Each structure stands twice: as structure tokens, then as C-alpha cells.
Amino acid sequence: MKNSIQNEEEKAQKNRTLKKICMIVLIVFALYVAYTGFFRLEVITTKGCSFYTEDEVLEYFKQTAADSNTLLFYIKYKYLKKPTIPFVDEYDIEIKGRNKILINIYEKSMISCIKYMEEYFYLDKDGTVIESSSEKVADLPLITGVKFNAINLQEKLSVEKEEIFSVILEISKLINQYELDVDKVNFNYNMEVTLYSHDIRVILGKRDHYDTQLAELSKLLPKAQEKKLKGELDMENFEEGQDKIIFHED
Structure with missing residues (x-):
């Protein structure tokens, strides 16, 4: 019985040694081929x-x-x-x-960014701060008008008004979903939302959900930019099916 176990161990040892030799030969061969210029x-x-x-x-x-x-x-x-x-x-x-x-x-999947102390912090779809940089390198909407408690990498953004957190995420996701060309998302003291797209301001106001507004904006914004319009698009009271939207030209 002991001889049988010993023979098995010796065989296993020989196999390990053979594998090492083969590996060394392959590495040497690879290095040789590598440096021949092939x-x-x-x-x-x-x-x-x-x-x-x-x-x-x-x-x-x-x-x-x-x-x-x-x-x-x-x-x-x-x-x-x-x-x-x-x-x-x-x-x-x-x-x-x-x-x-x-x-x-x-x-990395990012949906928006914020600026704090001359540094840009980038958020994912869950509101986690996943990256930072001294320059705004990503084509993402900048969130402004929001006060923060803390900004730490790999942690969820901590805001002064907790209810605003879900609004930031919803609007950021919708901008990404509809591929809207939005430079900035601003919140005022009353949590009313305004979007900025080049020379166009879009008034969204304050509501529970913004999907209806941004779905319609995805149709309007490209046309407005194509015409190089400058001014304010008032969608604060917009409802689905509405056929007229007020635009105040600058």
C-alpha cells in the first residue's frame, strides 16, 4: 500500500517537473521568436x-x-x-x-457631474461618485444650484436636501436616455429645474416626474438648435398632448 502511494507521488512529481520544463521551453521559444522581429x-x-x-x-x-x-x-x-x-x-x-x-x-457609465472646489465629480446611475478630474472631460450635464454635505469617491452623493437626490438622478437618466444635448441642469432655491442647451434655456419647473417633458423636448430641441434659436423655452406647465409651447426669443 505504501509503495503504491509512493509511486503515485513520484509520478505526480515527475508530471509537475515535466510541465515546468515544457513551460520554460515555451517561454524561451516565445522570447526567441519575439526578438527575431517576426x-x-x-x-x-x-x-x-x-x-x-x-x-x-x-x-x-x-x-x-x-x-x-x-x-x-x-x-x-x-x-x-x-x-x-x-x-x-x-x-x-x-x-x-x-x-x-x-x-x-x-x-465607466456616468450620467452627470457636479463641480466642487474647482474639481469635477462624476455620478453613475445610482448617484455614486465614481470619478473626479480637474477638467470637465466628459460630455455630460453639469448639475448646479445644489448644496452638498459630502462628496467622496465610491460613495453616494450626500446632498443637503435629500429629496433633491432622486430628482438629480431622474433628470440625468432621462437626458441620457433621450440623448439630449444639455450642458447644465440648474436647481433654484425652490427646487425648480432649468436646463441649458447652448443658447437655449428650458424651464421645467418643479414636479414629481419629468419624463413627459423631456420626451417632448427630445423632439423640439434638435429643431431649435438647427434654427440656431436663442432664448427661453417654457415647458413648466407642459402636459402630454399639448400642441403649443411658448418660446421667448432673446
Whole structure:
């Protein structure tokens, strides 16, 4: 019985040793092939990134001479080193040919931002502060007129008036849903809402829900911007089915 167990252990040890030898041989072979120039990295492309240009993304990757090789680049950034890129949740590396790499970028899902002490803080759909920067780099609506208790990364935004939190999230989500070109969302002292889109102000007022207004605005705003209108669109009392909306031209 003891001999049988001993034989099994010896066999397992031999298998582990053989695997290590094979791994070393493969690594040596890969390094040899890598440095012969066969896998010279010539093209790196990115996909899925709107916050940065391709050159800006690549600044986080190509740092050493070894990064000019397709295989070594793939192994390094796929398994060994993961650069932290602001506004990027994660990324994946693909070999698209012996001389080409594709970097798939998966950006953080943000719906709006706020400014505090010269810093911009970005919110996700749950109202969690997930990123910050000294410049407004994302094409997202800026929330203004709101007083905060605390702003901490990876925590939900803490506002002075708790009821305003759900309004911020609802309007931000609707702007994102309808792909509205909105620069700023402002709240006054009475929690009445005004949207700013270039030279157009949209008065929404204060109500329980804003989906009806923003659904209609998604039809009106592109037309107004196409005509390069400047002024105020009054939708405070707008109701579904209403065929006339007042516009005060500046």
C-alpha cells in the first residue's frame, strides 16, 4: 500500500517537473521568436473610447522597448500589468495579427457631474461618485444650484436636501436616455429645474416626474438648435398632448 502511494507521488512529481520544463521551453521559444522581429508590433488600435483620443489611450501602454513586440505586449498588459486609466472601467487586449493589437475599452457609465472646489465629480446611475478630474472631460450635464454635505469617491452623493437626490438622478437618466444635448441642469432655491442647451434655456419647473417633458423636448430641441434659436423655452406647465409651447426669443 505504501509503495503504491509512493509511486503515485513520484509520478505526480515527475508530471509537475515535466510541465515546468515544457513551460520554460515555451517561454524561451516565445522570447526567441519575439526578438527575431517576426512579431514586431506595428499597429495598435482602440475601440469603445469616447473620452480620449487613440493617442491619449496609448500613452498608458507603450512605455518600454519590449512593448514594441506583439506577443510581449499582449502578455504584459493582458496578464501582468493593468494601467489605471481615468474614466475607464476595464479593458481587454486582443491579438489581431502578428503585427497588430486591438485594445477594447469599456468606459465607466456616468450620467452627470457636479463641480466642487474647482474639481469635477462624476455620478453613475445610482448617484455614486465614481470619478473626479480637474477638467470637465466628459460630455455630460453639469448639475448646479445644489448644496452638498459630502462628496467622496465610491460613495453616494450626500446632498443637503435629500429629496433633491432622486430628482438629480431622474433628470440625468432621462437626458441620457433621450440623448439630449444639455450642458447644465440648474436647481433654484425652490427646487425648480432649468436646463441649458447652448443658447437655449428650458424651464421645467418643479414636479414629481419629468419624463413627459423631456420626451417632448427630445423632439423640439434638435429643431431649435438647427434654427440656431436663442432664448427661453417654457415647458413648466407642459402636459402630454399639448400642441403649443411658448418660446421667448432673446
